[in-house]
Amino acid sequence: MSPEATPDPRVGVAERLYAALGAGNCEALNVLLHNDFVGHAAEGMPLGMGGEHVGAEAMQNNLWWRIGEHFRVHARPTQFETLGDGRLMVVGSYVGKARRTGNVLDAAFIHLLDFAADGRICALRQLTDTAAWHAALNGPGPLQTIDYSVADGVATLCLNRPEARNAINMMLAQETLEVARRIAADDTVRSVLICGNGPSLTVGGDIAFFLNGDSEALGDLIQSMTVPFHQGFDILSRLNVPIVTAAHGAVAGGGLGYVYAADLVLAAEGTRFVTAFAGLGVSGDGGGTWHLPRLIGARRAAQAYLRNTPITDTEALEWGLINEIVPADELRDRARALATELAHGPTKAFGTMRRLLRESWTNDLSTQLAEETRVIKLTAGSADFAAAVTAFAEKRIPEFTGR
Template sequence: MSDATSASRAARTLVEGLYDALAGGDRAAIEQALTADFIGRVTPGLPFGIGGEHVGAGAMIRDGWFTIGAHWRVRAEPSTFTATADGRLQVQGIYRGTGRESGTPFTTWFAHVWEFRDGLICGLTQITDATAFVGALESEGAAPLGLETMDLTVADGVATLCLARPDARNAIDQRLADEFLVAAVRIAGDTSVRAVLICGEGPDLTVGGDIGYFTGNAGDDLGATLRQMTVPFHLAFQVLAMLDAPIVTVAQGAVAGGGLGFVYAADIVVAAEDARFVTAFAAIGLSGDGGGTWHLPRRIGPARAARAYLLNEPIAAQQALDWGLVAEVVPAADARVRGVAIAQRLANGPTRAFAQMRALLRESWDRSLPEQLDAEIVGLVASASTEDARGAIDAFLNKQRPTFRGL
């Protein structure tokens, strides 16, 4: 057994023990699993001071987990454990619980990203739908949060997430950042979703951050406003990276600033001929968000990425295609239709194999070649156990077209 495999198993055992301790309210066992300087990052929007960052094991236990226990009876039911190339453990599953006073039941998807040091847990990023918890506080329950800045629909296996602030050119304000996280979590928790399409209403995908919102709400502390916005915005991108379902983004008109994150999140980008990609941050004296400083050098190379950031030069659609930022360029009138067609094709494909492909491609940057070859064997074995693989091989032998069900 390799050292990495042993470490992964030890990490899983440690985390499973912590879940049991949390369910039983065993404070001593919880403390034994954590480093003293443990940092917990909990979904923004959870009330009673739970959402946000808790520094120190005591703070996380007192102000995070035990405060949750004071208001809800809830248990985490993990379903998947995925070791990442950098030594973290991603756990996805379902929260099932009720409000303590209301008795209102709720169920919602979660993702936990656990970090380790010296055989203990030193960090957690927890992502879920805060509105499900808030709704369970009411005796009659609460309707799911209505999305005002975007539309989310699911049909025929495709989740379509459409930015819907066309009058503001789909600029990103606090509401859109918050709703993006809610939408991403809902997509992740919907087992019928087999592909995702991201697009925007109007002529632009997004012009990036809403400067009017910044100036109108920041006061003397612009940094605090930007932090409040970017935390849920970035958590949403983490959720999309964990999806089994492939993602298609339709880029048209302006695609700027942090809004470039919708391009980076996609496996396939369809660009309209009028698309213009621009980092935009240098023009307003900011350094950037949306994952661009990680993604852009990997997509177009470090020299081009540095030029795009420092000189703030727009990248035209054809140039983006030549550099590998997008997969294809089509007339503006055809871009949405083309994106829908690709998303539907992917939704009809081998979803579980796509999930392995996405993870392998994403994590290859953090692995050596021997490590990647080992990871490919693990992925191949996992996908070979699916009904889709067995059915497709039978269809091939019988000279028939396979039908994939995502199983």
Template structure:
């Protein structure tokens, strides 16, 4: 075979692997095919596979169940009459972990009669193992009743991947179950709050698997938002850099939003041909009005921090270096407040959008009575009356 013919067969082989095209693989693989893979690969994948069926079922099949991965070819060199050396990188991620895969490889392909007779693989087994290991995407610290929840994927601008969606739900449930909690602070590490969905992660998902992946991610993420929105304690969002896409949902769950002067707000969905998630379609029309919500989506409008303040998306704008200190100072002030009153007021404010005036007036009466039954409220009333009498 000529070098062009060999390279053509090699390209067909890698394309068929990426597409899971069994018909093409059956055509390309020699009946006496032998695959030799790197010792030390996780899932007991390293070793020798005799025949196309064994390689397909026990090696490539196992890979497909645990990874979204593809081989990206960088160089093909003819090393013998019917042999090619292929150099490249495996990219993708662990399916359950969401951890990126970045593993260099060298393949030696040997052909006979135009069909692939043998494949010898050398790859970074450690990188394959690492892709199976979930990487913590949140840094959570609870001190004196204040939970500081920081998105911790600064290298990806805190893009939300499958792992972060699951961890946000777990943390939201922990907050809801902690009776000692007084305030929650949401923040992003690094330069940005969050860019929303991690495009690099999502673009690595095979096309036919993308809808299911998005469905799984948004199910976890939306449940996290629902819980944060219903917490009986004040929530503060400290926002810097970029706040975009579905990540805006974390802002919507907050009662107070502090924005750094460098902040930029955008949806970004329309540029990708996507609709919305992160409760944007519910919160935005209520916060900024239907016309402005449509403008943000259809025109892919980007707001500055000052514009976000004018539109009612944030409470105040602060210098970049004062964002976290200001947010934590606010959290400490709120942590000293009346827990029962805050819980009742937060519920009233959050539910008011769905209630009629009569329903809301009745809810206010019920909440006020529940608050008044607390000893600390009665003590506060007496103390206030005593101060007024002294004037």
């Protein structure tokens, strides 16, 4: 909202709502909520908190106060936006801990608020990363859609819905975030391999999953999936270790995000990349509108989006979307060998390189040169640099430890 714009009074009401929730102020909540208030908590919330809650009292007893019983948590809004349908969208995070386990909770949320004619809130729809709530309450459960392992410094994130060609449903979106968090928290990880079991890396969104939803709430459903999905990619983008993706079969829709997440991409012969969004009448996710123009150029990206034009393996190589085409039966082994090679490299330097390359898109040359000057001192102070200098003087190949 620009400084000249008239402040939206609904934002003030929403801010008072979060203040009342933080203070546990029932009286204030009763003033803010309309008599016909209906709340919709995210399906899959623990402790039976998900679903519809009719009336302010039901919302308080079955969701808000139940959260307070089991968590020390605050809803921290960071963005308020008025939507075209008149609702107010609030973006933020739930931050705190589970009371019983002490596990940290950091779950993104989107709240969609409807207002009555008198200015009070008549409906609230909650979209949140429900897996994070369960993990804080009970610890992380077994993964159902991703095979995850760490060996020899390589963290492998392998999409594992082969019967659905690794189509992305709510569980896969949430587990992408969960695995990204595990990788970020594991100091033994020195590189990441992303791959997929079955005939394709991923064909994008699971249409069958969308068909099971209420047609009037499809937008909310897709948005609720996109929140953890994008948060996972944001974490992957900020890792201090390199990422390799092995692409094969069809790579489509938001599933292209697993390609964009990588520093190096190997593709099996015959792999096809397609945005697919125009064919479904949606605008897209997975970070493609940011990554694709930077990787292959604005005109080619526009064609890929607006005309749904597939990108062949040879085009992907020529245009810079991938690094190498390999025989299909060699893809996984070649990709793992590359990830292992990187895992045995100078990890601190790799992490700094990733950040410098990422920030170069927004820095001018003077800023980038200054940042390179600053951080090369840090990497030159590493044990790996000292070992490499000694190895060079002794005319042997250095052995990096990542320290």
